[in-house]
Amino acid sequence: MLVGILLLVFLTLPAWAQDSGWEKEWQETLAAAKKEGKVVVANSPDPVMREISARFKARFGITVEHIAARAGQLAARLSSERQAGLHTVDLFLGGVQTIAQSLHREKMLDPLKPLLILPEVTGPSNWKKGKLWFVDPEERYVLRLFSTITGLLHINTSVVKPGEIRSAKDLLNPKWRGKISTEDPTVSGSGSNTAARLYAQLGEEFVKNLYVDQKPAISRERRQLTDWLARGTYPIAFGAQSSDMERMRKEGFAIVEIHDYPDLPGALSGSPWLLTLMKRPPHPNAARIFANWIISKEVLEIYSRGEGRATLRTDVDESFFPPELIPRPGVNYFDTFDWEWTVTGKEKVRLHLKELLKSR
Numbered sequence: 026m027l028v029g030i031l032l033l034v035f036l037t038l039p040a041w042a043q044d045s046g047w048e049k050e051w052q053e054t055l056a057a058a059k060k061e062g063k064v065v066v067a068n069s070p071d072p073v074m075r076e077i078s079a080r081f082k083a084r085f086g087i088t089v090e091h092i093a094a095r096a097g098q099l100a101a102r103l104s105s106e107r108q109a110g111l112h113t114v115d116l117f118l119g120g121v122q123t124i125a126q127s128l129h130r131e132k133m134l135d136p137l138k139p140l141l142i143l144p145e146v147t148g149p150s151n152w153k154k155g156k157l158w159f160v161d162p163e164e165r166y167v168l169r170l171f172s173t174i175t176g177l178l179h180i181n182t183s184v185v186k187p188g189e190i191r192s193a194k195d196l197l198n199p200k201w202r203g204k205i206s207t208e209d210p211t212v213s214g215s216g217s218n219t220a221a222r223l224y225a226q227l228g229e230e231f232v233k234n235l236y237v238d239q240k241p242a243i244s245r246e247r248r249q250l251t252d253w254l255a256r257g258t259y260p261i262a263f264g265a266q267s268s269d270m271e272r273m274r275k276e277g278f279a280i281v282e283i284h285d286y287p288d289l290p291g292a293l294s295g296s297p298w299l300l301t302l303m304k305r306p307p308h309p310n311a312a313r314i315f316a317n318w319i320i321s322k323e324v325l326e327i328y329s330r331g332e333g334r335a336t337l338r339t340d341v342d343e344s345f346f347p348p349e350l351i352p353r354p355g356v357n358y359f360d361t362f363d364w365e366w367t368v369t370g371k372e373k374v375r376l377h378l379k380e381l382l383k384s385r
Contacts, residue, residue: 047142051317055085057310063088064311067099068118068298072268073331077324084318087311095245096123097213103303107133112305115312118298121160121362122213124167126372128301137302138165140313146320153337160299160364167364168300170320171328173335174350175294175361176282177219177263179270183279184260193227193289197234201261205241206253208264211379212245215296218361219263220378221371222292226359232374237381254280267333284349293352295362297332 058064064081068074070093078089092099096119104127106113117128128134138159141147149155153172161167180190184204190196196205208216224232235241242259244250251269254262255278267282274280285291300320306312318324325336335343335351343351352358360366 047144050142054310054313058308058314059086061087061308061311063090064308064315065090065092065113065115066118066315067092067094067103067114067116069093069096069099069120071118071297073297073328076327076331077319080324080327081315081318085314087314089315095212095214096120097127099123100127100213103128103133104131107131107304112303112307114303115306115308116316117301117303119301120214120218121167121295121299121364121367122217122371124299124301125161125364125367126213128303129161129166130368133304134166135302135304135306136163136165137168137300137316140302140316141320143317143321145322146317151322151339153339158337160295160362162364166301168320169295169337169362170300170325171295171297171334171336172352172362173294173296173333174284174291174352174358175296176267176284177286177289177292178283179254179262179265180281180283181254181257181260181279182281184257190261190283191286193223193231193286196261197231197239202239203242204259205235205239205261206250206259206263207236207241207243208247208250209243209245210236211375211382213375214245215247216243216245216264217371217375217378218294221366221374222359222361223289224374225366225370226289226292229377232378233381236378243382268331271333290359292359292361294334295360297328297334299362 064087066089074091078091081087081089092114100123103114145151158169159165159167160169208214210216210220220232220236242253247264247266250262250265253259254265255273270280270282300316302312302316322338322340325338326341328334329336329341335346
């Protein structure tokens with residue numbers, strides 16, 4: 026009996042030691058983070074971040090300074106600061122194109138993986154992939170937290186009647202010329218992601234017909250796309266913010282989101298963001314606390330509901346989700362956030378579209 030008890034104690038000691046190790050490291054990091062006083066987070070305008078910032082301040086006593094701008098603008102700013110020897114941002118939350126083509130390529134990132142220590146973050150059973158999914162080639166800089174069947178476009182059904190558009194090819198009907206809006210496909214962001222998806226799935230001729238011949242209105246402001254769609258000015262919109270559209274639907278606007286067509290299968294998105302750590306973060310301890318916390322069950326569930334995105338965690342409630350948004354195991358979806366496609370094919374499409382649109 027005594028031998029059995031001693032054996033049980035011996036076998037459980039490593040787990041205790043591990044728990045004690047991370048807890049001690051966490052508390053020391055938290056104490057240092059409170060002395061730093063704040064963490065600086067940069068990402069695109071994000072309605073959920075306000076709630077997240079308030080919760081983080083209440084939980085840890087550390088202020089979140091949020092810098093909000095288009096991903097391309099942020100990347101240009103960070104690059105200029107780096108050349109001047111300045112380091113003002115701790116964490117960058119952005120899309121795969123900006124991160125892969127700018128931050129990662131220009132070596133503006135520090136490894137994120139060593140910062141993650143909370144058991145609910147590092148535990149394999151908490152993730153659908155069986156581990157944290159670092160998508161960069163080194164598997165330590167760029168962390169993906171979301172994978173959702175992405176929306177293709179929105180339609181104002183008070184203008185476009187149900188059944189008028191039954192396939193992607195129907196979008197090329199002359200009837201819709203001058204009635205389509207899109208986020209700018211020539212700059213990094215969801216606009217170029219959508220254009221690249223269409224190019225990959227339907228070919229160059231379709232993309233030329235849609236973006237040139239159909240004369241869509243092009244904007245870099247997603248809220249403008251939303252306004253145009255709601256008013257019926259441009260009743261077909263690529264790139265309108267899904268969370269804004271959901272709110273407007275609840276207010277009675279006749280807006281429908283389309284995810285695919287028979288000739289255009291569904292695709293995946295890693296939106297709203299990938300998580301990265303900037304090189305030489307000015308508040309390294311606060312950055313570590315924030316990085317662990319933002320990918321916890323608590324926070325990703327807030328993002329999941331606020332943005333309508335499926336997370337990669339296994340313990341986040343998805344019962345409220347429309348089933349068509351959750352990727353099904355075994356299905357080979359086109360992934361708009363695939364790293365290799367981003368650094369090869371997608372960039373070629375963006376540059377090609379830039380040339381094509383000069384002829385409009």
